[in-house]
Amino acid sequence: MALLSKKDANLILDPLADNNPITIQVLGICSALAITAELKASIVMAFSVLFVMGMGNVVISLMRDIIPSKIRIIVQLVVVAALVIMVDQVLKAFAYELSKTLSVFVGLIITNCIIMGRFEAFALANGPWRSFLDGIGNAAGYGLILVIIGFFRELLGSGTLLGFKVLGDPIEKTGLYSIGYENNGFMLLSPMALIVVGLIIWVQRSRNKALIEEN
């Protein structure tokens, strides 16, 4: 990557794997459980967070020298809430259809721990460009896990992907269902998202032993 120095590139690449916000830092779990019952919702959430994280990190980074440390968490909360609400209002006025799809996610974005976590850990101490990269990287890492969970939950829970019946029709008994396969309704419930996250963590740590903490 000629465009970015190696250090900057790592800001984006690290959160995708070895410093993933969900599987390593265990942040943003709440929304990973709540909205991953279907793939489409996961993708929408991933892009929304990508946008808010990029913007929010830059704003916080620009303000980092004037934010009083005593009330910094409140300032971060105000910034992210104001950003999300403004975007929501603009969408409602100019892209009503899209805003209907996103409406459910607005509250979840504001309270996403990853956003607050990155403001606190990175944007308050680094310049706007690096903060932007960090925000994009972490949101992408979050989105990646969301899409993986959404993929498995929708496939095994409803037998569809993005709404398409990839495994056949469960009621008409076509495709895989004709030989006795059944959807696992448990996959639609939040606990299974946690189990899928657990499996991802397992795979990740057995591939890279350095990630395993010593007790």
Add this chain to the structure above:
Amino acid sequence: MAVNTDKNSYTVIFAAVMVVIVGSLLAFFASSLSEKIQENERLEKQQNILYAMGVNENEDEGSVNFVSTDKVAGEFEKYITEQLVIEGDKITKDDNAYLIDLKKQETEAKAGKTRKLPLFIGEKDGAKYYIIPMRGKGLWDAIWGFVALDDNLVVQGAYFDHKGETPGLGANIKQRYFMDDFTGESILKGTEYAGIAVAKGNNDPTNEIKDDNEVDALAGATITGDGVSAMIRQSVNLYKTYLETIRAKN
């Protein structure tokens, strides 16, 4: 320029300035966009009412497509022949009945006043539709919808929407496969206004039994489903007197 950001006075001033800036920014956005947002909401309501009576641009079996926003006003005038406001025993015609805010009317009713109930009469291909607006509670927030009935109080179409149900679970009440199941069900059970229940384990996933006042529930969305059942039952009961007169005519 080094500012001592730890001083109490600085903290207080910073907080005050921030609140003023953010507050006015949000107020500016809200007030400058509110007209456009209201217009969008108005068109959406027309689209939803038309959708319930089968005026839509659905293409394949999975899609939910409304009449496009540039055409909706004309189509609304064409298909919706009458808009009524029912206030106790008084029934008046009002061409802006669709703008009545059901939530406000609900609070009025709680305060002891008679609520205004809007009802839309549509006509398509010679058939008459009575479209009832509904409003209720889901798991997280409000749910609402419209149901179109024929002269025998059999559902001819339904539309549901929600504010914040769980994506992939309760949010699926606005999916075609769920809304279509209601078509053909009667809101009457004998002479009782039972509505239509969203039932788990009704042994009828393809929804072929049309006289059981039940449709198949969504997996993993029990409370939203119960909310839909309650919403339909309560809403049709509000219109009981009027619906009786339709039945008496036949």
